[in-house]
Amino acid sequence: METTREKLINATFDELFSHGYQGASLADILAKAGVHKGSMYHFFANKKEMALAAIEETILKKNLEKYSYVETYTSGFLEEFYTRLRDTSVRDFKRGCPIANVVQEMSNIDEDFNSLMKSIYGAFRANVKAIFDKAVEVGEMKPCDTTKLALFTTSTIEGAILSAKATGNAQDYGDVIEELIEHIEGKR
Amino acid sequence: METTREKLINATFDELFSHGYQGASLADILAKAGVHKGSMYHFFANKKEMALAAIEETILKKNLEKYSYVETYTSGFLEEFYTRLRDTSVRDFKRGCPIANVVQEMSNIDEDFNSLMKSIYGAFRANVKAIFDKAVEVGEMKPCDTTKLALFTTSTIEGAILSAKATGNAQDYGDVIEELIEHIEGKR
């Protein structure tokens, strides 16, 4: 069963993803979650704390699901990475990337959001770097500056999602990803 | 002299850039502009119309300044493009890219914003494509799918700005741009 706290976290994340933090209405979140206001303030000190918790917990969970394969695979790191990159079924191009949305909106406004986004973004980059490091280790890729390549890769992915959101054309994401993969393949 | 309307446009753009649309306070904009509320409603129907006007007019002006060189140059298109890409003095990594910020925040919320951002983003892409087309024309670059390359380039630039904003490290932008230039140079 979904606890009250879970209901709130889920409704908050969805509302944040749709309307951003400043556009998120507590009343809407509460209605969506089917939870009363006082009940919410029992679990969270304020709107901001609830939002930070929603982002942190949700993204952490998704990250774990998405990059844990690196631990279990022994080869085909790049191919698996490409496959997951190409998979658009997990993407919502209308709403874009939940991380990037909050980074754009809140990084320069609030220090706590900035700090959280920094760590999430850093984890994303570290996960991609780990894939490249593994690829180098097993000879799928020539030794190179994997830190820089991971930075380039994550930046381009975020840019691709943004492009698709701006134009409303999911194919834009696919086109950028293909060119990105070409670029990475150049490092074989 | 700065007209009342110009004061409003400038103050609105700055406030939008700093706090986003939903976070932009009319009271703050009016205070910054030194204009009274009734006066503002004399020039604009509402907050949204003023915001749309501020974005459109400001971005159009900047775009004109930034890409008009393509019309006057006869060679060195890529080099000039790289130089401008590398120039970080015009960038505000704390606030990021004003276009991307509004795309992220508003594209999926309001159709009028979505439509405006679509056309601005399209113009950005068209400007970059025009540079590549010129470069191909004068033999600085092998013929290739310049539409796709322009999409890739603009996406990566936006991603680079986002990365620098997320980490607070301007060098991230520089690193991504260098790798991007390497990629484009591969098309020589």
Add this chain to the structure above:
DNA sequence: TTGAAGCTTGACTAATCGGTCAAATTTTGT
């Protein structure tokens, strides 16, 4: 000089915002 148009002033409204709180209810441990 006069009148109309353009512009400015600032008080006002209704709605929504995030947040508080005391009382009622349910759950839990003993």
Add this chain to the structure above:
DNA sequence: ACAAAATTTGACCGATTAGTCAAGCTTCAA
């Protein structure tokens, strides 16, 4: 069974939100 703790309820608060409007001022044309 009982008490204590955890949770829920919903009315209420002050502040802020975008937006309205009638009156006054300034500019300019005839």
